[in-house]
Amino acid sequence: MSTQRVTLAVLAKSLKLSTCTVSKILNKSLKGVRHAPETIRRVEEAAERMGYRANAQARALRTRRSQLIGFLLPSAQTSVFGELTDRLEFELRAFGLHLLIGHSRNSADEEARLLSMFLSHGVDGLLWIPSRERLHLADYQLPKGFPVVVLDRPASCAGAVHVITDNRKSSRLLAQRIYDHGHRHVAVLNSSPGDRSMKERLAGIEDVFGASLTVADGENTAEAGRGAADRWFEEPWSFTALVALSEPLAIGALGAMRDHDIAAPHGLSFAAFDDFPLAAHWSPRITVLRQDIPSIARVAVARLSALLADPGSPVESVRVPAILEWRDSVTPR
Secondary structure, three states: OOOOOOOHHHHHHHHOOOHHHHHHHHOOOOOOOOOOHHHHHHHHHHHHHHOOOOOHHHHHHHHOOOOEEEEEEOOOOOHHHHHHHHHHHHHHHOOOOEEEEEEOOOOHHHHHHHHHHHHHOOOOEEEEOOOOOOEOHHHHOOOOOOOEEEEOOOOOEOOOEEEEEOHHHHHHHHHHHHHHOOOOOEEEEEOOOOOHHHHHHHHHHHHHHOOOEEEEEOOOOHHHHHHHHHHHHOOOOOOOEEEEOOHHHHHHHHHHHHHOOOOOOOOOEEEEEOOOOOOOOOOOOOEEEEOOHHHHHHHHHHHHHHHHHOOOOOOOOEEEOOEEEOOOOOOOO
């Protein structure tokens, strides 16, 4: 059995077609070119049968495109970011693009280092969940017109396209449903004041409940959420519902409720922003606002693709509504 690599020229010769024709068919570069469906089928079947694999390095030299997209995010440890990574990779694949991933761990220095690494690998564009509240693209020495789509961080980067969840509108919907169930005093576990997404989520709840909120700010971790809830439960408390504004905070709060023998929903109604794997299987099932990750990924990749095709084209930012999964953890007063 021969182990010699099948080249484009060898494939084209076996089909008695030009290398240009075979290349355009395999690379889906058919704009303005017409080939018979039978020819396309013959080429694709022969490529599969002969084990042809495109030479990515040669293509990059020829097209000046690496087909790589950088994805810079704080971490993929939460289920939301893990799902987002999975969906982005799937959507990019349809465009013949591949994902290069870097985790900044919320460090601005590490973020700058990873961006430099991405550029040295010749990425064609960037999907970015920034670690900082405000960014200036000029600070990172990106090439002029370099395609950037910012995710998850509202209005954090002037001049970049943003594809984000409509946090305020979505949390307002959740808060109104809780209010309609008779709750008038609600406690909220919030992240640090510098997190713009969390600011918007809190603002949506304030739109409904106003000053009748008890709010604890802290790090966006399960430990911080548990600690804040513990401190509330160790003293007399009067709120009838608790809302955690992220998955880690929700997990921490549920742990504290268990430790203090507080059972939802009759001991305390509970809801969270962001779905997590056990939420639908908890007892009771947890009411959540689920970010529409498939839609966010699809829109983000479409926007990035438009910028890759024409870096100067006007591409609008998009807010995607979250989906309210009303389950069993909130009960009427």
